[in-house]
Amino acid sequence: MVSQEQRENAFLWTLDALKSGDIAVPIIARDFSPEDWAFIFEGLPKDLRFELWETLSEDKKSPILAAMRDDSREQLISLLSTQNLEDLALNSSAEHLVEILDVLPNRVAKGIIKKLNPEESGLIEEALNYDDDQLGRYINHDVYTVHKSANVGDLLNELKQESLPPYTDSVLVVDDANHYLGQVDINAIFNSDTTLSLVQLAEFSDRVLAADMDLYDAAEAVKSSGRSMLPVIAKDGRLVGRFTIKDGIDVFQEFYEAQVSHMGRVSDEDLFAPVFTSARRRAVWLGINLVTAFAASIVIGVFDQVVSQVVALAVLMPIVASMGGITGSQTLTLTIRGLATGQLAKSNLRALSNKEVLVAFFNGLLWAIIVAVITSFWFSNPWLSVIIGFSLVLNMLVAAFAGIAIPVFLDRIGIDPALAGSVILTTVTDVVGFFVFLGSASLLLI
Amino acid sequence: MVSQEQRENAFLWTLDALKSGDIAVPIIARDFSPEDWAFIFEGLPKDLRFELWETLSEDKKSPILAAMRDDSREQLISLLSTQNLEDLALNSSAEHLVEILDVLPNRVAKGIIKKLNPEESGLIEEALNYDDDQLGRYINHDVYTVHKSANVGDLLNELKQESLPPYTDSVLVVDDANHYLGQVDINAIFNSDTTLSLVQLAEFSDRVLAADMDLYDAAEAVKSSGRSMLPVIAKDGRLVGRFTIKDGIDVFQEFYEAQVSHMGRVSDEDLFAPVFTSARRRAVWLGINLVTAFAASIVIGVFDQVVSQVVALAVLMPIVASMGGITGSQTLTLTIRGLATGQLAKSNLRALSNKEVLVAFFNGLLWAIIVAVITSFWFSNPWLSVIIGFSLVLNMLVAAFAGIAIPVFLDRIGIDPALAGSVILTTVTDVVGFFVFLGSASLLLI
Numbered sequence: 001m002v003s004q005e006q007r008e009n010a011f012l013w014t015l016d017a018l019k020s021g022d023i024a025v026p027i028i029a030r031d032f033s034p035e036d037w038a039f040i041f042e043g044l045p046k047d048l049r050f051e052l053w054e055t056l057s058e059d060k061k062s063p064i065l066a067a068m069r070d071d072s073r074e075q076l077i078s079l080l081s082t083q084n085l086e087d088l089a090l091n092s093s094a095e096h097l098v099e100i101l102d103v104l105p106n107r108v109a110k111g112i113i114k115k116l117n118p119e120e121s122g123l124i125e126e127a128l129n130y131d132d133d134q135l136g137r138y139i140n141h142d143v144y145t146v147h148k149s150a151n152v153g154d155l156l157n158e159l160k161q162e163s164l165p166p167y168t169d170s171v172l173v174v175d176d177a178n179h180y181l182g183q184v185d186i187n188a189i190f191n192s193d194t195t196l197s198l199v200q201l202a203e204f205s206d207r208v209l210a211a212d213m214d215l216y217d218a219a220e221a222v223k224s225s226g227r228s229m230l231p232v233i234a235k236d237g238r239l240v241g242r243f244t245i246k247d248g249i250d251v252f253q254e255f256y257e258a259q260v261s262h263m264g265r266v267s268d269e270d271l272f273a274p275v276f277t278s279a280r281r282r283a284v285w286l287g288i289n290l291v292t293a294f295a296a297s298i299v300i301g302v303f304d305q306v307v308s309q310v311v312a313l314a315v316l317m318p319i320v321a322s323m324g325g326i327t328g329s330q331t332l333t334l335t336i337r338g339l340a341t342g343q344l345a346k347s348n349l350r351a352l353s354n355k356e357v358l359v360a361f362f363n364g365l366l367w368a369i370i371v372a373v374i375t376s377f378w379f380s381n382p383w384l385s386v387i388i389g390f391s392l393v394l395n396m397l398v399a400a401f402a403g404i405a406i407p408v409f410l411d412r413i414g415i416d417p418a419l420a421g422s423v424i425l426t427t428v429t430d431v432v433g434f435f436v437f438l439g440s441a442s443l444l445l446i
Numbered sequence: 447m448v449s450q451e452q453r454e455n456a457f458l459w460t461l462d463a464l465k466s467g468d469i470a471v472p473i474i475a476r477d478f479s480p481e482d483w484a485f486i487f488e489g490l491p492k493d494l495r496f497e498l499w500e501t502l503s504e505d506k507k508s509p510i511l512a513a514m515r516d517d518s519r520e521q522l523i524s525l526l527s528t529q530n531l532e533d534l535a536l537n538s539s540a541e542h543l544v545e546i547l548d549v550l551p552n553r554v555a556k557g558i559i560k561k562l563n564p565e566e567s568g569l570i571e572e573a574l575n576y577d578d579d580q581l582g583r584y585i586n587h588d589v590y591t592v593h594k595s596a597n598v599g600d601l602l603n604e605l606k607q608e609s610l611p612p613y614t615d616s617v618l619v620v621d622d623a624n625h626y627l628g629q630v631d632i633n634a635i636f637n638s639d640t641t642l643s644l645v646q647l648a649e650f651s652d653r654v655l656a657a658d659m660d661l662y663d664a665a666e667a668v669k670s671s672g673r674s675m676l677p678v679i680a681k682d683g684r685l686v687g688r689f690t691i692k693d694g695i696d697v698f699q700e701f702y703e704a705q706v707s708h709m710g711r712v713s714d715e716d717l718f719a720p721v722f723t724s725a726r727r728r729a730v731w732l733g734i735n736l737v738t739a740f741a742a743s744i745v746i747g748v749f750d751q752v753v754s755q756v757v758a759l760a761v762l763m764p765i766v767a768s769m770g771g772i773t774g775s776q777t778l779t780l781t782i783r784g785l786a787t788g789q790l791a792k793s794n795l796r797a798l799s800n801k802e803v804l805v806a807f808f809n810g811l812l813w814a815i816i817v818a819v820i821t822s823f824w825f826s827n828p829w830l831s832v833i834i835g836f837s838l839v840l841n842m843l844v845a846a847f848a849g850i851a852i853p854v855f856l857d858r859i860g861i862d863p864a865l866a867g868s869v870i871l872t873t874v875t876d877v878v879g880f881f882v883f884l885g886s887a888s889l890l891l892i
Binding site: 007008011012015016033035036039042043044045156159160161163164166167168169186187190191223224225226227228245246248249252253256257259260261263264265266269271272275276278279282283285286287289290292293294296297300301304307308309311312313314315316317318319321322323326327329330332333334337338341342343344345347348351352355358359362363366367370371374430 | 705724798
């Protein structure tokens with residue numbers, strides 16, 4: 001086991017060693033887990049990644065690739081020759097291979113599957129039947145099964161030779177056709193008579209996962225089950241593998257990292273993604289932002305008369321828009337979380353709106369007074385103070401309401417609110433902010 | 447086990463049942479885990495929470511409270527009488543009780559500790575010795591230990607009566623004074639001679655955690671260890687408990703949820719926090735935002751002459767600021783992630799800056815051309831197109847640089863960049879955007 005500090009130190013050594021052309025790195029790092037290696041790779045500038053890769057032994061490579069974030073994995077694989085990839089595939093377990101094949105050109109992937117042994121290629125074809133948000137795609141095949149004819153004594157004898165894989169708290173009972181018959185808790189093995197048949201001992205509880213279920217739901221299920229693993233069953237009742245609590249952690253981390261990235265208007269990308277890949281992906285977010293920025297400009301353009309006469313309006317207008325933006329984003333963040341967890345439903349939506357609008361009202365009043373006072377000292381125009389105060393309260397109320405309505409609407413029409421919500425919200429708070437502020441000014445000041 | 451869908455349905459039933467005054471809810475929900483219950487409570491408007499709480503049996507209450515997010519737990523506890531709290535404490539395990547005591551007034555907490563049995567209050571006092579970001583505070587005491595004098599046969603006999611707790615893949619060997627002597631893997635129990643002493647079989651590996659280590663690092667360690675649990679050892683070598691992979695998931699989820707909340711400028715708060723609590727917390731973020739908004743206003747105020755003469759500047763200036771803001775936030779998001787994981791260090795900082803500035807340069811050029819063309823159609827002023835194009839490129843370059851420099855600087859002086867980074871960044875991109883755009887306009891247009 002490597003501590004976080006050791007891991008970070010190892011990362012720094014590796015970086016220095018590679019820069020100075022020293023290839024002795026892997027000797028230092030004999031105890032590193034695939035996760036530790038993935039960590040090191042992801043932090044290396046891309047020209048050094050391939051250099052380090054070449055020094056690794058063949059059996060380590062595919063677990064490391066599988067442990068990397070998608071983007072980094074893709075980047076590294078793009079540097080490998082077809083021959084390299086085939087060698088990698090032949091040294092790879094089925095579940096690691098599925099993740100690697102995902103990013104290969106179709107032709108290369110098919111060539112590799114052909115060269116595998118029938119059992120391995122069968123597992124892979126099964127996994128590829130499922131979408132990449134379904135559990136079936138990520139099945140862990142490292143599962144301990146026993147045949148239904150065995151009794152406790154047989155199992156105990158078998159366990160003298162063979163170890164249970166990590167995260168195993170039950171042994172799965174199957175028939176000849178690999179149909180799932182139930183699970184035997186490790187504790188039951190210890191406290192049962194050796195002549196007892198495992199089928200009798202097995203529980204066919206509802207503690208199983210369907211292969212076609214949503215991946216994130218599977219992670220939630222294994223987390224709240226109190227078990228280290230749950231069996232995964234196909235539609236026809238066959239046991240296809242298991243899903244462990246460690247697999248669950250990976251799903252949660254990927255989910256949250258994507259959410260954080262999207263909030264920062266960036267795709268979930270590699271620290272050292274190629275410049276053009278990165279520029280192209282980010283351009284999409286910038287383009288969407290430009291549309292919303294132009295929408296705000298058009299509103300200002302409508303009121304260009306009053307702005308040119310009272311230039312203080314141009315000075316103060318960003319305040320109205322940005323305070324609305326922050327208020328809306330606070331409500332939006334809470335609403336998106338509630339929708340994602342399922343804790344926000346039709347029946348408590350009104351209670352939430354009431355609360356959020358009230359919160360926005362009190363904060364609107366507070367900041368309206370403060371801004372109005374500062375404005376009156378700055379521009380000595382009481383009407384300007386009234387206008388900005390009124391606009392602030394109104395924009396913040398609209399922002400709170402939009403912060404609930406936008407994500408709920410997006411969710412209902414099947415668009416992920418975490419992805420599109422904040423762009424739409426900013427458009428609303430900018431447009432409403434400028435419109436109310438400049439519009440009331442054009443009524444009252446000229 | 448309850449699936450995500452069943453959980454959400456149960457939540458809706460509960461909500462409806464409570465609204466219609468039907469108290470039969472807990473009967474439907476006999477199989478719910480504490481996590482399931484916490485989920486239901488967090489989604490209820492606050493007046494219904496206490497009603498549901500009253501219907502629960504006493505033994506369920508403290509695990510549910512411990513499973514709730516901090517803010518919801520605090521809110522529910524605030525509704526309970528001292529007598530309620532004492533009953534709760536007497537039915538509570540030490541690790542649950544620590545989380546409950548945390549939010550109680552000191553006087554009440556001390557009163558409760560006094561009424562506990564000595565063993566329980568010892569555990570709690572030990573846990574309270576550690577800070578709330580240290581592992582020692584969250585120790586799981588549900589650990590299976592054996593005395594060093596036992597052999598494999600003794601253990602097997604014991605396991606006939608007593609079950610291993612969830613997430614147990616090793617049994618921990620201790621001496622009379624509860625000093626940690628090593629761990630015996632479950633697999634080793636199966637394949638060893640019954641007369642073999644457990645001390646001989648035990649590994650004293652480095653797979654242990656120190657009670658004073660950072661909680662997040664402990665979660666990373668248990669995740670990458672490949673084990674379901676790791677023993678936690680005090681400075682004097684005593685075994686104080688264990689940390690399971692399930693505990694690790696909780697730490698990760700809390701960490702990421704706080705990050706998402708802070709990006710939305712909201713504290714990690716309850717969906718139905720009281721209006722004034724919520725308003726007060728959010729006012730802090732709004733106040734900070736107001737300071738940055740006024741900074742931008744002051745810059746615009748400096749150039750009020752040119753704005754009143756060329757009102758198109760007022761129309762277009764939000765575009766320059768907001769494109770800079772998005773560019774900066776893209777780089778900031780990546781940098782904060784790199785700093786949080788430790789994958790960004792002195793030695794690869796330059797490589798990242800080079801890449802990010804190049805990405806910003808290409809996107810700056812692209813969008814500068816597009817915006818300049820639109821501007822020339824809108825305002826038929828070629829100088830205005832040149833000015834906005836130039837300002838966009840410059841502001842986006844500054845934004846990319848600031849997106850790295852700000853979080854790195856904050857990190858170095860010990861401030862969490864996820865908390866303060868984006869506010870400072872927005873100030874920079876607004877101020878620089880307005881200054882460059884209006885400044886160059888005042889040089890070239892008048």
